Amino acid sequence: MDAMVQPATSAGASQTAPAKAKVVARDVNVYYGDKHALKNVSVDVPDRSVMAFIGPSGCGKSTFLRCINRMNDTIPIARVTGKIEIDDLDIYDKSLDVVQLRARVGMVFQKPNPFPKSIYENVAYGPRIHGIARTKAELDEIVASSLQRAGLWDEVKDRLGDSGTGLSGGQQQRLCIARAIAVGPEVILMDEPCSALDPIATARIEELIDELRQNFTIIIVTHSMQQAARVSQRTAFFHLGVLVEEGPTETIFTTPSDRRTQDYITGRFG
């Protein structure tokens, strides 16, 4: 159980070892009916780091994000081709259990979406349905540690029975992050996690993302260039369904090599 909750954490090792690719995508194409939404995207996402996906609305960045935990399966007209591997496991393999995949690849959405249940139940729900905890004590432990890692514990420990929806927006988003990490994922996908939050709540989430990357591989879609520059180690720029440029974040934001990237990040796109 511990191995699931604390996934492959050998403290310190992540500092020195060169980041190997956690997620490998090759020639990924997505079609919504006739619309070719994502074109031949290939990218390596290094383990235990933050990668930011940026680009104008409709560029395919969220579409690609949703490929990584097969959320596009839920859209009937969506068709995905190409290959995505997580630790050499082909996630589009026919025999793969999608529910298990989504336990390994957690997701946080734009709008905080806690269940209309207690704070405790929001976090306990995942571990319970995945059979991660055998006893009530174990479940309590998972709920507490997840809330701690999401930086929410001190604010809610005395009112775990209160409704999750009664929290502030920023707290709700951290509750959703606690809920995502409770099932012991390896990869966390974040689709504009701060766009509904005020600057202080945003700063808290960014601080949290920086801590979480010690243990998780995080991919974040954001419309805030400053946010991408602040939180990520690598940045990928998408435009019209194409991955235009991918590289170290400081390079993308200071000396991008592609004109389209430069035009976008400097606010010159028509």
Place this chain on the structure above:
Amino acid sequence: MSTHITKAFDADLRELNRMVAEMGGLAEKEIADAVQALTRRDVELARRLIAADARIDALQRELEERAILTIARRQPMAIDLREVVSALRVAGEIERIGDLAKNIGKRVLDLNGEYPSLALIRGVDHMGGLVLSQLKRVLDAYAARDVDAAMEVWKRDEEIDAMCVSLFRELLTYMMEDPRNITFCIHLLFSAKNIERMGDHATNIAETVYYMIKGEPIALERPKADTTSFTPLTAQG
């Protein structure tokens, strides 16, 4: 460069460029005046150019404020960020050039018309002309975002350095011949060194133009022919 979606951002950047151009124009005039005041023993001109330097200083402060405001307001990225940072740097270099010209002006006041050798003055005059053309070219390269033109300036600085060294040797000989020449020669020596430093600032501007356009610092070693720090030994021997 295509325009920003926010037009006011373009206006901010244009204003920074305009202020750099204005500062550059004033500095060019200051160099010309300093050299002319020195060669023609024109104390009045020296006074005017000393007073005129305040305008360059004021412009630099104004430019800094605007640049900081632009960073705070627009959070420029990539080329925009490099443009703002470059404007700050170039303004700093121009301000230093102005100070050096002003210093020559002060030396003209000190000399108060006592010039034992006009031949030596011609060397300084020639150096001044060269530096002035270097500064003009590099400011044009900055305005035109022309990295090749900037590199031409960068390569030519060696020539000024070499002239400074040869003038330094001549002055040493002159001072050894007659100690009464020392005051004049020291002022001339510092004036020559000031002009040589102006050339270095023009070279710095060339490097900034390179950085602004290429996005990385220049990787080459700067050409150097100023060996005045080693010269005394060789001159004596």
